Amino acid sequence: MKKTLQFLLPLLLIVFHTIAQDRTISGIVTSKEGNSPMPGVIVHIKGTALGTSTDQSGKFTLKLTKNEVLVFSFVGYIEQQISTNNRTSFNVSLETDRRALEEVVVVGYGTRQIKDLTGSVGVIKGNKLAAEANVSFDQALSGKLAGVQVTSSGGLLGDGISVRVRGVNSISGSALPLFVIDGVPMIPEENLNLMNSGNGTRFNPLSMMNPNDIQSIDVLKDAAAAVLYGSRAANGVVLITTKKGKQGTAKISFDSKVNWSQATKLPSLLNAQQFTMINNEKIANAANKFGNNVIIAKDTDLDGDGKPDETNWMKALYRTGFAHDNAVSLSGGSEKATYYASARYVDQQGIVFGNQMKTGQVRVNMDVTPTKWLKAGINVGYAKTFNKGVLSDRYLAGVGVSGMNAFPNVALYDPNNTTGFNLTSNGLLGLGNNVTTVNGTKLVSNNISNVYAGIAMQRNENTPQNMTGNAYMEVSPVSGLKLTTKIGVNYLSNFEDQYSSPYINGLGSAYNGMVQDYFRTNNQWVWQNFATYDRTFADAHRVSLTVGEESQFNKEQQTFAGGNDFADPFYQTLIDNTYTGIIGGETSLWSGGDLKSWGIQSYFGRIGYTFRNRYMIEGAYRTDAYSGFGIDSRWGKFPSISAGWVVSEENFMKSIPVISYLKIRGSYGRVGNMNGIDPYASRTLYGGGLYASQNGFATSQAGISTLKWETSQKTDVALDIHLFKDRIGIVAEYFKNNINGLLLDAPVLYTVGIPNASVYTNIGAMSNNGFEFTVNATVLSLKNFNWTSSLNFTAIKNNIKALVNNSDLLDPNFNPGRASVGKPLGEYKLVRWAGVDPANGNSRFLTSDGNVKSYDPVAQKWYDAEGKVTTAIGGGDAVYTGKTGMPKYYGGWDNNFSYKNFELGISLVYTGGYYIYNSTRAGMLSNSFQNNLTEILDRWTSAGQNTNVPKLYMMDNTGNQTSTRFLEKGDFLRARTISLGYTFRQPVFTRLGFNNLKVYGQVYNAFTITGYSGIDPEVNYNRNNTNIATAVDSRGVPQPKTYTLGLNVGF
């Protein structure tokens, strides 16, 4: 940090130098098409901010010091640069800019110009990513593209994200799109952590990508665009292209930033006084069970300072995170070779105590063209991360459960404890004088850990490494024909290292210290061979052809080693002769692992024809075999057809000058999905079945031998319109996605008894229909002020059409979240809450037929509306609520303002039409002895009181049972980034060799507007990538609000 500031100071001093001007030039600017004068054209001296603009008759005058380069620019026209060369008068004519249409997008096994495109592709350019100073590239995707929903699942470093292209297109398979880097599919792994079943710490390898290296991100959304990745295209394809050097340049660029982050919002919990009052009231109201005048919450003074102990656990566990991020890149090239190389080091301290991530990244991309007909290249990227994880979410000893439940009337530290922390002898949080057992009944439901001590004394670390590389050769024997062979490798490994202290309750206390280490490696290679032919005949008929073959193989090995019963707490890693491994008198064998592999074999072809840039048609076909499917059913066939008509090229359109470009396009095709399907999913298998000290085999899965591809029939109809000389660009698309043969890890009757009570099968169908709308506009373009705006909107409707036996599919973590035939995915089926009875504070619910039943915890009885004793509200009283966890609409709105050298960017994202089940709130209003949300202060206390919190009653949580009471609207609008930058354009920098010099500040997650009462409407989306109940708030870590300062220097 200090270094950065010192570097900045001298530069700032030079900024205000002035320059003498001694020569006057003049000229006129006209438009090439109409040959008419153009007023308002900006004329400036290259590399400076000096300049002027043309007057009403297109004329300008300007003073120069020497022979400089003039730049003529006007929105919608191609910029022109002219060397002055001692000339004093200039006649310049500007040409309409069609570049937006000539830009290329990356499609499968090649590129296309946007004007030739018949499929649906969303593109984000790398400079747009760079404009938002995010540490990880996926953060910047959010809200940028219509149809693409990106949500971060929490505020821990390296945590997973969810990317959904046009809704959720798979139920039990993974709904994550296929990520492809420079044409090579990435290993489809979303969480590298094997321990704690994903509820402890998580690490997503996507966070290891350097956003500075990205040239562009192309998202293939429909069948026509995606079919060449047919095998895994059902959820969309995200193509990441890394940067290449440019011929004839040599550049160095430095990127340096620091940031500070804090939780966007923390839960509002009771303080020590409120805690004491509320918990004593819980037991006082339960006097009929626990006796009269029982006081359970009592002050403690552990440190002997004469004052009762008090701890604000949220303040103790959350902090201001700090990060610094430095990157350098070199790029350039000659006529025959180009290069790009980069290195980056990031060190982040997260918002939760103990959470840290350090990453080093390097990349080298080389392309060589020795002769006209031969081109070859090698692109290699490597990243290594060190991640200190923190237990969170549903994990009992984590920040979310114990951290929130912890008593605020006890201390964090205990000077008399060997560890220095307030811990009991069995390693839990010491609860001091609080009385936790009354009449033999324990009042604390879940053991409460001293989370701070746990983080300080234990270890949950990841050391992943990721290498992605490819080497290719392109031969062009005749004009238009290219033969390409490409080998891609992805090597991903992780060393997961967990230490549990004997002083901390859990594995450490049970095993007298325990170390568990997992080492996993994942090797993937892809080999592609394809030929492309692209030629235009007679200036009118353009033909393009692609045929090819691709093989992919992935092998994963996991090796586990552990040790327990350590010689001394000094030893916290597996060191020879420092532990016995003895538990229960026997030496345990702490080692294990797994080994698996899968492969995909594919053949593909594509043929396209374009007539006079006006009519275009394309057909594509791909066939893939995946080893996880049945021997006779593993080949899937994926055809598509698409067509486009550029209406604005027709003569009758020339009379409508307001429309500068109009294209209608459509596509129909079939793509597949196998993501998340186990490598041997179709087989019935026996695996290891160890019985204590005896070796055995037991059935490990049942399989259906005809298991096959899940297929999506995608239809896309779109309109591309440019108005007012391309000043406004609109894309409107309708899409329909019918998914058949849904791969379900389908639930089977328990009485059948097969492993996991589930089997992969192809029963099920659903559809996603929707509409996408994108507007890109140059709102204002003045001499010194420019305002561009980009808005996107996606509306989506899901409908489940068929399921196994047509019975509901329940989310394994949250049963009320369902897939039910005829309903949208994720619809909640819940018992309806009918409020608190103002007369007596009892909780009330509705039966399935709408009658009120109320529950009296004192008598432990249910009453009907007439006050007669009745049966309990049961599972049968749950009804479909018509509300789902899937957003009905979402999108983003970016605005960029530039004034002279200043740039202001405001990026908003919004999501709506969905409901969150606030399970955190349900748990934090508990009647057990624990801390609560301040909402509990509204509890019913006297007759006639209208409130939503029932009368307190120790240990009875019937009122908090799963019901619509905790179902809340999730809609939100979030200022994703607000950034302000200043670019130094003064000529002195050009003279010093600066190509670019920019300082900026940014706020990420600046503010959120939502009615949701929990900490974050985005938290806990798709935890563990469940696709059914996606919006369950279950004690996640809120997202950070991050303040960044950065410096960008290019030479």
Add this chain to the structure above:
Amino acid sequence: MKKMRLLFNIGMVGCMLTLGSCEKQIFKEPYAYLSPADAFSTPDKISKAATGMYDQLQNANFFGGRVLVYADIRGIDAGVPAYFGDVPKFNTLLSTNSYVNDAWRGAYRTIYEVNVFLKNLAANPGKVSDAQAAQYTAEGKFIRSLVYFYLVNLWAQPYKFTSGASHLGVPLILTASDDPFSASNQVPRNTVAEVYNQIEKDLLEAEAALNYPNNTRAFADVARATKGAAQGLLMRLYLYKGDYQKALDYANKLITSGKYAMNTDGPATAFRNFTTNESIFSVGMSGGDNPNTNNALGQHYSPDGRGDIAISPDYVNLMEATDKRRTDLVRTYAPAPGTLWSTKYVGVADWVPVLRYSEVLLTKAEALANLNTAVDADAVALVNLVRSRSNATPIAAPATKQGLINAVILERRIELAFEGQGILDFLRTGRNIPAHATVNEQAYGSDYVVFPIPKYETDMNLKLDQNHGY
């Protein structure tokens, strides 16, 4: 990396020769699994598959220990532990309860492993000797019987609830289904009598085919099914049916076998050394069976583990201060004054006790007490045999037959506490479950003394009737 390069080379050559041969390079057979045909291809492998049935008996949600916990926390001596939500609370228990759901699922998972083993064994005739086949079959049937015994007694009203036990029990699944989605899997519940008859039939076959354990006990003498284990479970089955004569006969078979005895050095020994002559059958465990387990008995009962279950002061007060079952098997825990813990389970590697010899003695006492019209002196002696082992004062002969029966049942409550007998001893004897801790009295025969059938099952199988009241 070297290996990878090799793969590339092979891949290149292979693919260049013919397009199709690439598949051979990338479609590999599993490294970690066997096909059913492979698993039953040799006597050695078949013996491992037989062991696998016990691996599945260790199911974390059933006989890994949880089923014992459920029987006890629904009794009166293990408090009302909040960790288990509504399981110990009766009238707020719902058919969607995840503990009940997982236990039911775990039970049928174990049953499937037995059924699929029997099916595969039959499909591979002659691979093992007839004697071996008979042994494995008997072991499988013992495991299946044990699971059905707990299933029917936790999910259905007790045998004596209707005459002829004609009320609904649980579905009997005796063959492994080949098609997970077949309509034939949708079966109705069998009656309690049918389930008991099947258990009896399986156990009688097992008893005939199995041998008593070796005198010098090893792992398999306690942790795998033996003739003694089958007899012990038959003894308990007859006691639950109220067939006291047969219960007595089977208790006597075990006593006269000379294979079993109580440990003389006190009641704690059987919970520390798992292969003494006192243990007739236990589910074996090791610390490594699941290092991340949350479900081990030691985790639930020991404050050094999760410590979910504190025991009731009323239970501890049943015992005199000198009773070794109080001095050696109960402790208080300093940081939380007033909390009492059982030390029957102290670590994550503790075995799950199913049948102990003291149960045989007390079953004999209960049978004699019921069969004799007067106060049976032998029954009194048997109770005192159990008591004196733990240094408890012998009881005087009760004045009435009913007094004796009550004394035997009380001794059972003390001796077998936290070993999965809790609620079952109330239900089989037709008694109400008294109010305890925060729970009100639950009447015998009332709806909530039995578990609900998981809603998951009744939703998918319309032939499956729900228990009344859920």
